[in-house]
Amino acid sequence: MVSETRRFAFVVHPLVARDFVRKYPVARLVPDSLLERIGGWMKPLVASHITGVRSTTGVEAEGWFIGLPMTSALLLRTDPEVIYRKLVACGHLAESLGAGIMGLGAYTKVIGDRGVTVAERLELPVTTGNSYTAATAVESSMLAAQEMGKAPGDLHAVVVGATGSIGAVCSRILARHVGSLLLVARNHDLLNGLADRIRAESGTDVGVTTDVHFAVRQADLLVAVSGSPEGLIEPEDLRPGAVVCDVARPRNVSRKVCERRDDVLVFDGGVIKIPGEPDFGIDFGFPPGLGEACMAETMLLALEGRFEDYTLGRDLSYEQVDEIAAMARRHGFSIAGFRRFERAISPEEIASIRGAAAKRATVA
Numbered sequence: 001m002v003s004e005t006r007r008f009a010f011v012v013h014p015l016v017a018r019d020f021v022r023k024y025p026v027a028r029l030v031p032d033s034l035l036e037r038i039g040g041w042m043k044p045l046v047a048s049h050i051t052g053v054r055s056t057t058g059v060e061a062e063g064w065f066i067g068l069p070m071t072s073a074l075l076l077r078t079d080p081e082v083i084y085r086k087l088v089a090c091g092h093l094a095e096s097l098g099a100g101i102m103g104l105g106a107y108t109k110v111i112g113d114r115g116v117t118v119a120e121r122l123e124l125p126v127t128t129g130n131s132y133t134a135a136t137a138v139e140s141s142m143l144a145a146q147e148m149g150k151a152p153g154d155l156h157a158v159v160v161g162a163t164g165s166i167g168a169v170c171s172r173i174l175a176r177h178v179g180s181l182l183l184v185a186r187n188h189d190l191l192n193g194l195a196d197r198i199r200a201e202s203g204t205d206v207g208v209t210t211d212v213h214f215a216v217r218q219a220d221l222l223v224a225v226s227g228s229p230e231g232l233i234e235p236e237d238l239r240p241g242a243v244v245c246d247v248a249r250p251r252n253v254s255r256k257v258c259e260r261r262d263d264v265l266v267f268d269g270g271v272i273k274i275p276g277e278p279d280f281g282i283d284f285g286f287p288p289g290l291g292e293a294c295m296a297e298t299m300l301l302a303l304e305g306r307f308e309d310y311t312l313g314r315d316l317s318y319e320q321v322d323e324i325a326a327m328a329r330r331h332g333f334s335i336a337g338f339r340r341f342e343r344a345i346s347p348e349e350i351a352s353i354r355g356a357a358a359k360r361a362t363v364a
Contacts, residue, residue, distance in 0.1 A: 008063040008302035009094030010103040010295050011087065012047060012284070014039065015072050015250055022283050023047060023067065039069035040078075044090040046097070047282055053299055054276025056332035061302045064097050065282060066090045072107045072250060080112035084121070091122040100307040101125045103298030106249050110227050114165055115312045127301060127310035129294025133247060134169045134316060135325040136293045137223055137269040140335050141245040142177060144265055145221050147338075147350050148243055148357070152177045158219035159183055160212055160233070160252060161226030163190040169316040170223050170247075172197070175204040182207045184215045185226075213237050219244075223269070224252035235260040241357030245269040246340075249292075258340060263356035267338040267345060272296040275332035290336045300327045 014020055017032035020039065027035055047067035054060045068086055075083060087108060094102045102124050104115050109128035119126040145155060155178040161167040162183035175181055175198045183198075183206065185191050191208040198206050209215050216222060216237040225247045226232055231254040238244065240263045246253045247269035257266055270293035271286070278289055286292075301310055304327055311320065328334070338345040 005060045005062055006302040006305060007097070007099045008061060008101050008103065008298050009066050009090075009097065009099035010050075010063060010105055010298050011044075011068055011090050011108050012065045012105045013068040013070050013072075013075065013108060015106060017071055019071075020069070036071050036074055039071065040074055042069040044068050044086060044093050046093065049281050050278065051281075052277040052279045053274055053303075055303045055330075056275055057303075057330065059303050059331075060276070061299050063099065063299070063302070064094065065280070066094055066102070068108060075107045075111055083108070083111045084117050087118045088121045091118065091124045091126070095122075095124050099124065101127065101298060101301050101310075103294060104128050105292070105294055107227075109294065110164070114314055119309045119312055125301075125307050125309045126312065127298055128165070129292075129297035129311060130166050131169075131311040131316055131320045131324045132272075132297035132300065132328065133270045133293040134166050134173065135321045135328075136272065136335055137166070137170050137225070137245055137247045138173045138177075139325070140267070140269060140338070141174075141221055141223055141243065143335070144243045144245065144267060144338060148241060148265055148354055150220060150241075150243065153179050155220045156180045156182065156218055157221040157223070158215045160215065160222065160224045161185060161228075161248065163187060163194055164225055164227060165314045165316055166247060167223075167225040168194055168314070169318070169321055170225065172201060172318065173321065174221075174223070175202040175206070178204070178221065180205040180207075182209065182215050182218060184209055184212055186210055221245075224248055225269075226252050228252065231255075233257065238264045240264070240360035241354070255341060263353060263360045265338075265345075265350060265353050267340050270294065271336045271339050272328075273334050273336040274299065285342050290339075296328070296333055297324055300324060300331060300333065303327075303331050 020027040047065040
């Protein structure tokens, strides 16, 4: 067995102002609006030290969460050039700690040109983690459809946010498996270009629309990867028995769906079991040993010794997605079952959802 420790860093930020409480408990006493303003003034900081990541090959990795104290809403309304400078500062902090690669988390990987400019301005390699996120979104979606008794060739799949970097490659991969595909985004020209590409690659029946609610009502399988900061999918939008993989952060699926619809299987995409005994040094809402796929991609590249720019920009390739999935299998990373809103979905609950869906479909 190899005994070697390799180092990485991963940029995190609060999705909403209340997330500051995870690092600073006293923040619960401060109004959200003031927390957001304070975060915008702060410099990047070391949020925690990550230890215990251990590949099944014997290689170990340690790393650091680099905190960029800006909420999703603040990032979206800030000039991308300002964000680039802050992310470069994150990179310099990561370099000073000895990291060999830096991953961009949550909204830091979608601002501007998806990491390209940040990578150009740093000597430290950069990745967005989107390749492994896409790989696990499709894998978990197909597993969930199987759990719900759905044959892949019978599925009418819908991708919300299809023209984004994750959405586009997920759409292309799903086309290998499903019966038909409907792509949803705001830009008709981009949608039509992607649809033409998928038809040429796979011959799959592909439609396009800008109407989210119309599309969702058609879905047997839905992959939600829109960058919208607001919830897009409501309880009344889904058909009985629908399988919904919500990859977006903040989530595209309203919490009300889980509260009101006992006949649909909604789960968070990209939740990964990390090998070894990982200690992240901070509570970010997952049970011990679990993390998000974008974070896991950064760890995987460190474990592989692939200290190079990896997933950048909008156009992700099949080859890169397949390669990172193979790396994950080699090092013992795996999908962590099904979870939604910070809790596991048991096999018994899935059976209950399947039964409720069958009953609702019979009544309809």
